[in-house]
Amino acid sequence: MNEERGPAPASDVAFLEVQRFLNREAALLDRRDYMAWFDLLTEDINYVVTARVSRPAESGPVDYAIVDEDTDTLRLRVLQIGDPRLTRAENPPTQTRRFVSNLEVEDADPPDDYVAHTNLLVYRQRGTAPDGDFYAGRRRDVLRRDGASLRIADRLVRLDHNVLFDGSLSVIL
Amino acid sequence: MDDIVRSAPNRPWVDAANGTVEREAFVGEDVFRLELDRIFHRLWIFVAHVSEIPGRGDYVVRTMGRVPVIAVRGSDGEVRVLLNSCRHRGTKLCRGEAGNARHFVCPYHGWSYAIDGGLITTSYDEHLPPDMDKADWGLVPAPRVEIYKGLVFAAWDPGVPPLPDYLGDIAWYLDALFWRTPEGMEVLAPPHRWRVRANWKIGALNFIGDSQHVRTTHAGPIALDKVRSERDGFYVQGGDSFQVVTDDGHGCTLTYLAPGMPERNYLTHPPGLRDAYADTLGPDRLAMLHHLRVMVGNVFPNFSFIESQVALGEKAVIVRQWQPLSGTEMEVLSWVLAEREAAAEYKDRALRHGFHNFGAAGVFEQDDLELWASATQASDNPIARRFPYSFHSSLPFDDAPIDNAKGPGRSYKPSNTEVAQFAFMQRWDAAMQG
Ligand code: FES
Ligand SMILES: [Fe+2]
Numbered sequence: 001m002n003e004e005r006g007p008a009p010a011s012d013v014a015f016l017e018v019q020r021f022l023n024r025e026a027a028l029l030d031r032r033d034y035m036a037w038f039d040l041l042t043e044d045i046n047y048v049v050t051a052r053v054s055r056p057a058e059s060g061p062v063d064y065a066i067v068d069e070d071t072d073t074l075r076l077r078v079l080q081i082g083d084p085r086l087t088r089a090e091n092p093p094t095q096t097r098r099f100v101s102n103l104e105v106e107d108a109d110p111p112d113d114y115v116a117h118t119n120l121l122v123y124r125q126r127g128t129a130p131d132g133d134f135y136a137g138r139r140r141d142v143l144r145r146d147g148a149s150l151r152i153a154d155r156l157v158r159l160d161h162n163v164l165f166d167g168s169l170s171v172i173l
Numbered sequence: 174m175d176d177i178v179r180s181a182p183n184r185p186w187v188d189a190a191n192g193t194v195e196r197e198a199f200v201g202e203d204v205f206r207l208e209l210d211r212i213f214h215r216l217w218i219f220v221a222h223v224s225e226i227p228g229r230g231d232y233v234v235r236t237m238g239r240v241p242v243i244a245v246r247g248s249d250g251e252v253r254v255l256l257n258s259c260r261h262r263g264t265k266l267c268r269g270e271a272g273n274a275r276h277f278v279c280p281y282h283g284w285s286y287a288i289d290g291g292l293i294t295t296s297y298d299e300h301l302p303p304d305m306d307k308a309d310w311g312l313v314p315a316p317r318v319e320i321y322k323g324l325v326f327a328a329w330d331p332g333v334p335p336l337p338d339y340l341g342d343i344a345w346y347l348d349a350l351f352w353r354t355p356e357g358m359e360v361l362a363p364p365h366r367w368r369v370r371a372n373w374k375i376g377a378l379n380f381i382g383d384s385q386h387v388r389t390t391h392a393g394p395i396a397l398d399k400v401r402s403e404r405d406g407f408y409v410q411g412g413d414s415f416q417v418v419t420d421d422g423h424g425c426t427l428t429y430l431a432p433g434m435p436e437r438n439y440l441t442h443p444p445g446l447r448d449a450y451a452d453t454l455g456p457d458r459l460a461m462l463h464h465l466r467v468m469v470g471n472v473f474p475n476f477s478f479i480e481s482q483v484a485l486g487e488k489a490v491i492v493r494q495w496q497p498l499s500g501t502e503m504e505v506l507s508w509v510l511a512e513r514e515a516a517a518e519y520k521d522r523a524l525r526h527g528f529h530n531f532g533a534a535g536v537f538e539q540d541d542l543e544l545w546a547s548a549t550q551a552s553d554n555p556i557a558r559r560f561p562y563s564f565h566s567s568l569p570f571d572d573a574p575i576d577n578a579k580g581p582g583r584s585y586k587p588s589n590t591e592v593a594q595f596a597f598m599q600r601w602d603a604a605m606q607g
Contacts, residue, residue: 049534051365051366051533053269053270053271053363054268054269054270055269055270055271055272056267056269056272059269059272059273062271062363064362064363065362065524065525065528066365066528066532066533066534067528067529067532067534068525068528068529069529072401073525073526073529076394076397076398076401076536077529077536079397080393080394080397080536083393085392085393086392086393086394086396086397087393087539087540088390088393088539088540088543088544089539089540089542089543090539162270162366163366163367163368163504164365164366164367164368164533165367165368166368166369166370166546167367167368167369167370167539167542167543167546168367168369168532168533168534168535168538168539168542169533169534169539170534170539170543
């Protein structure tokens with residue numbers, strides 16, 4: 001069940017293209033290759049991460065943004081975490097390993113664009129801490145056709161967390 | 174180590190003459206238990222902003238020290254702070270973080286309470302002895318609840334002084350952030366919440382006056398901000414700067430614009446609210462705000478605030494709470510506020526930029542947290558505990574407040590000493606002794 005899901009599942013060819021794209025993107029982020037990652041975004045990227053207020057079921061859940069970036073602020077963020085002289089949280093670098101799964105792809109408008117829904121699980125290891133952390137959530141990306149490749153025009157990561165653990169979120173999801 | 178721990182509650186941790194503080198104060202579990210007793214379960218603790226619970230039955234769930242509470246607006250419009258624990262067997266009435274209730278019904282055996290806390294029924298009232306007075310069995314209210322400029326505080330010691338007396342001189346500064354237009358401020362979104370394995374006092378010290386950490390901890394955002402602001406033709410240079418300490422151990426650090434900085438570069442108020450500021454604040458505080466670049470401070474024990482320019486044309490007012498979980502871990506809550514009268518579009522930007530810097534993924538926040546956690550971790554061992562922390566850069570200035578202060582309290586220059594931090598520690602030590 002996905003309330004944002006449109007009516008039009010994309011073709012198998014499109015599905016494979018999107019899957020390849022998202023796998024490649026995930027590998028770039030786990031490698032901390034932020035400059036290459038940034039090239040996968042459109043100029044008008046909108047990057048949002050939400051957390052959740054736990055409320056009684058009758059009142060319905062409330063999501064609220066903990067990250068809401070446009071291209072300018074997102075660039076500042078990755079410049080900071082990508083440069084060892086400019087970050088304390090990411091130097092020594094934290095190690096992430098992300099799992100992007102349960103992919104659903106819909107055709108969007110215009111027809112060469114796609115909306116991709118995925119589950120996201122990111123394991124993050126910080127310093128010498130014996131235990132790592134996990135971020136879990138549902139991701140919705142709007143992927144826009146740009147010649148032979150796709151670009152991310154819009155990313156919404158809805159984390160399943162109320163209270164973030166162990167410091168603040170200093171990696172890209 | 175055992176000796177140190179056992180004797181901890183009885184010793185002064187702060188050596189005022191020598192400018193040091195025992196590390197035990199920042200890691201000890203005995204110290205933490207005593208803090209709960211003598212500080213968090215006794216003094217005025219921030220609970221909520223009134224705008225979080227605007228309507229009847231609106232509530233938020235918070236913690237005061239270890240005490241879970243519900244801050245709820247009653248059917249009479251009054252804000253109450255109730256122990257979030259059923260009088261029957263202790264179950265939580267509200268198990269989420271926020272909501273709206275017409276009654277609080279306990280999910281365990283069905284005791285039902287009015288939103289003002291009164292017990293309505295136990296579901297088995299016919300089995301109660303005739304002399305049990307239900308009026309005595311309502312949800313336990315915090316004996317003291319007061320609202321200052323939209324900020325709801327509560328205390329579990331009925332004998333605490335009235336909130337305005339407790340705040341003392343810091344109120345003059347709080348007014349400039351929390352009530353500068355006729356309608357006051359509002360919270361723009363639910364608070365960001367995150368845990369960090371650091372002692373709660375590190376946060377309070379960082380906000381009351383830790384100008385020394387900015388250049389090193391935040392080298393990243395400062396360098397990047399400079400690049401961006403030069404590109405945008407917007408660069409705010411800090412000038413005159415000082416610390417303020419009040420008698421009650423509250424304090425703040427203010428940094429003004431450098432002389433000659435074009436005022437247009439700095440947003441003195443949201444568009445259209447200039448007159449509202451002038452009417453509400455009066456000339457002294459208006460002048461202060463008009464030249465202020467950053468104000469950051471702490472109300473003892475764990476309520477912090479910061480207002481700073483976050484982007485061209487935007488200020489954000491941030492409220493912080495350092496909620497202790499143990500001697501070595503805390504939960505941080507962080508709210509962004511703006512003037513109620515400000516345009517919706519202004520509020521959106523203030524919120525976005527406010528948490529870009531200071532939220533759960535803030536570009537400033539992330540670096541602080543990493544270092545606070547490492548400070549607590551490295552201090553939490555018997556060898557490190559033999560060696561106190563240094564607050565020496567307070568000593569040469571402690572007895573020399575400046576004469577030409579711009580507001581109440583004692584003002585100190587330069588602002589990058591540890592006067593305010595050491596005053597906080599002495600206030601803390603005094604609270605812990607008695
Ligand atoms: S614990 Fe609440 S009704 Fe029994
Ligand atoms: Fe900081």
